Amino acid sequence: MKDVNFSYEFFPPGNLIGERRFWRSLGCIETMNPAFFSITYGALGTDQERSINTIENVVQETDVPIAAHLTFEGSTRKEINRVARRLAKAGVDKIVALRGDARADADAAAQRGPCYQSVAEFIAGLVEIYPFDISVACYPEVHPKALSVGADILELKGKCDAGANRAISQFFFDVDQFERFRDNATAAGINVPIVAGILPIRDFHKMTVFAERCGTKVPQRLYDLFEPAKRNPQLAAQIAQDEVESFIDRLISRDCSDFHIYTLNQPIELRQCAMSRQRSLAAPIAVSA
Numbered sequence: 696m697k698d699v700n701f702s703y704e705f706f707p708p709g710n711l712i713g714e715r716r717f718w719r720s721l722g723c724i725e726t727m728n729p730a731f732f733s734i735t736y737g738a739l740g741t742d743q744e745r746s747i748n749t750i751e752n753v754v755q756e757t758d759v760p761i762a763a764h765l766t767f768e769g770s771t772r773k774e775i776n777r778v779a780r781r782l783a784k785a786g787v788d789k790i791v792a793l794r795g796d797a798r799a800d801a802d803a804a805a806q807r808g809p810c811y812q813s814v815a816e817f818i819a820g821l822v823e824i825y826p827f828d829i830s831v832a833c834y835p836e837v838h839p840k841a842l843s844v845g846a847d848i849l850e851l852k853g854k855c856d857a858g859a860n861r862a863i864s865q866f867f868f869d870v871d872q873f874e875r876f877r878d879n880a881t882a883a884g885i886n887v888p889i890v891a892g893i894l895p896i897r898d899f900h901k902m903t904v905f906a907e908r909c910g911t912k913v914p915q916r917l918y919d920l921f922e923p924a925k926r927n928p929q930l931a932a933q934i935a936q937d938e939v940e941s942f943i944d945r946l947i948s949r950d951c952s953d954f955h956i957y958t959l960n961q962p963i964e965l966r967q968c969a970m971s972r973q974r975s976l977a978a979p980i981a982v983s984a
């Protein structure tokens with residue numbers, strides 16, 4: 696059987712309570728032999744400087760490899776290159792290279808100096824700074840702004856040709872769709888690992904709002920499943936737990952071996968499924984929120 700690898704995504708905490716939860720979750724997940732932790736950059740309007748500070752602190756505190764997300768939208772080449780240099784100096788050797796969502800300050804950046812125009816260009820700039828291990832984003836259900844399915848795959852191919860080592864997917868709930876996307880990517884000559892992005896459902900309603908923004912379809916089956924748990928958080932947590940475990944197992948049965956868990960800074964418990972077969976993990980530790 697293939698090794699199964701898990702990486703875990705966190706966002707920089709915004710206040711003291713968030714800070715405590717962040718470090719507690721990181722500490723719990725650290726014991727599960729993660730492939731790497733990743734820290735988002737300016738996602739959902741969070742402060743980019745806070746991301747950099749968080750990454751610099753985490754690098755000091757853990758032996759788990761850290762991947763820093765970096766987005767070039769709203770920055771000049773010089774500005775984002777400076778951030779990349781600062782991260783390399785801090786000991787970060789993995790970058791999740793991203794465009795980032797369209798920003799109101801994109802024009803202002805263009806006035807200040809030349810900007811990267813594509814992720815492929817960005818990767819070329821990054822590897823000139825340091826031989827980073829590069830991950831990029833991909834979209835099994837197509838990026839909402841992509842001109843077509845084909846254009847989306849071509850963009851991904853460009854990112855891989857520029858030197859990306861893996862593509863981490865947007866979260867999704869349709870295993871067949873993920874498999875079709877992977878087949879299309881392979882047919883287009885993309886041969887880096889496609890890592891399945893997994894969102895454990897912490898709050899069903901919030902998840903549906905987020906899914907709508909990301910272009911992720913939420914199957915009716917999930918609405919039906921969570922309906923009886925609308926006013927019962929304990930039941931909702933149990934359903935979510937069963938769901939994420941069986942989802943990962945279904946993906947493993949389709950030959951998927953790399954998973955990126957969107958933790959939302961919460962501890963994650965994956966008792967029954969693939970986690971228990973994770974590479975070199977003798978005794979899996981179950982952690983509850």
Ligand SMILES: Cc1cc2nc3c(=O)[nH]c(=O)nc-3n(C[C@H](O)[C@H](O)[C@H](O)COP(=O)(O)OP(=O)(O)OC[C@H]3O[C@@H](n4cnc5c(N)ncnc54)[C@H](O)[C@@H]3O)c2cc1C
Pocket residue numbers: 734735736737738739764765766791792793794795796797813814831832833838839840841842846847848850851863864865866892
């Ligand atoms: C694993 C993962 C991690 C992420 N982390 C962060 C993060 O830390 N911080 C953050 O801010 N965001 C993050 N995002 C969101 C990401 O920045 C957005 O999805 C962004 O819109 C596209 O970034 P990209 O790197 O995929 O860009 P691209 O590869 O350039 O875009 C993906 C596809 O969308 C199309 N596209 C994108 N924008 C446009 C446009 N304006 N016009 C036409 N087509 C367009 C491209 O042509 C391509 O087909 C993450 C997403 C994923 C999947």
